[in-house]
Amino acid sequence: MDIVVCVKQVVDTEAALEVDAAGEVVTEGQTLVIDPYSEFAVERAVQLTEEVGGTVTLLCVGDEGCAATVRHGLAMGAHEAVILTDEAWRTRDAAVCAAQLAGAIEPLEPDMVMGGWKSGDTAAAQVMGRLGVLLNMPVATMATAVALEDGTARVVCEVDGGTEAAELPLPCVIAAQQGLAEPRYPSVRDVMQARRKKIEMRDAPAVEVPKGGGVRVVSRTLKPPRAGGRIVEGSVEEAVAATVRLLAEEAKVLA
Structure with missing residues (x-):
């Protein structure tokens, strides 16, 4: 083998x-x-x-x-x-x-x-x-x-x-x-x-390189630093309601 x-x-x-x-x-x-x-x-x-x-x-x-x-x-x-x-x-x-x-x-x-x-x-x-x-x-x-x-x-x-x-x-x-x-x-x-x-x-074996080099990387950028989390305060009921509202209005992940 x-x-x-x-x-x-x-x-x-x-x-x-x-x-x-x-x-x-x-x-x-x-x-x-x-x-x-x-x-x-x-x-x-x-x-x-x-x-x-x-x-x-x-x-x-x-x-x-x-x-x-x-x-x-x-x-x-x-x-x-x-x-x-x-x-x-x-x-x-x-x-x-x-x-x-x-x-x-x-x-x-x-x-x-x-x-x-x-x-x-x-x-x-x-x-x-x-x-x-x-x-x-x-x-x-x-x-x-x-x-x-x-x-x-x-x-x-x-x-x-x-x-x-x-x-x-x-x-x-x-x-x-x-x-x-x-x-x-x-x-x-x-x-x-x-x-x-x-x-x-x-x-390396000779390879015909397309004009311009085929796929050409124009630029690279690093990922932005991760933003800090947010602490939602209040009672359990208040914190849950506020979290759902933030997910819907700010994060836009809830319909």
Whole structure:
């Protein structure tokens, strides 16, 4: 079972973000980590190969600065890693990124391609679906469970109001949702062994970029600070009546 897992480097989701004058997220001085949704995919891929054998290859579009992120995946148990170098990777849209990944994945002929259903930074939720189209593979997205049986992938996916069970023939694309697997904490021994694993640096496949760069982010703004709550005083009856009035007249959430 050969699995390719697409991973991405993002700013730590617990960090306080800053935006510069150009509307770009400031990464200098920030902790850069493997994307949480990518991490779910890495963990389940490693588990699958522990169950049935095979290899897990990490694939990351980025630059040399992504090495630490990729090594985290190697410490989790992935066997190989490739960084597709593109100095402009942070500004690439989902269409270009998916095309770069597809160009690198196709000659590998994996049994399964995995990754996060969205990323923790842009949350565009497009790359894995586009990969399925480019690779001509069936896709299951927002997957919370994956099992292998008789040459098929049995997948449980989160949908509005519930879950959906599906069977996909291999090869296929699985986009991970939170809950697919609980990422392991690599031991010191795992981390040291990962440092000895080679990360292949390879130029990202040439992709025709649409004039203007496809989707171009014009600007970004941070969410406004959360406003403080309001305390409604009085007896229980008075407080309830006042709260209902505020919800209807000010918050406009009651008709």
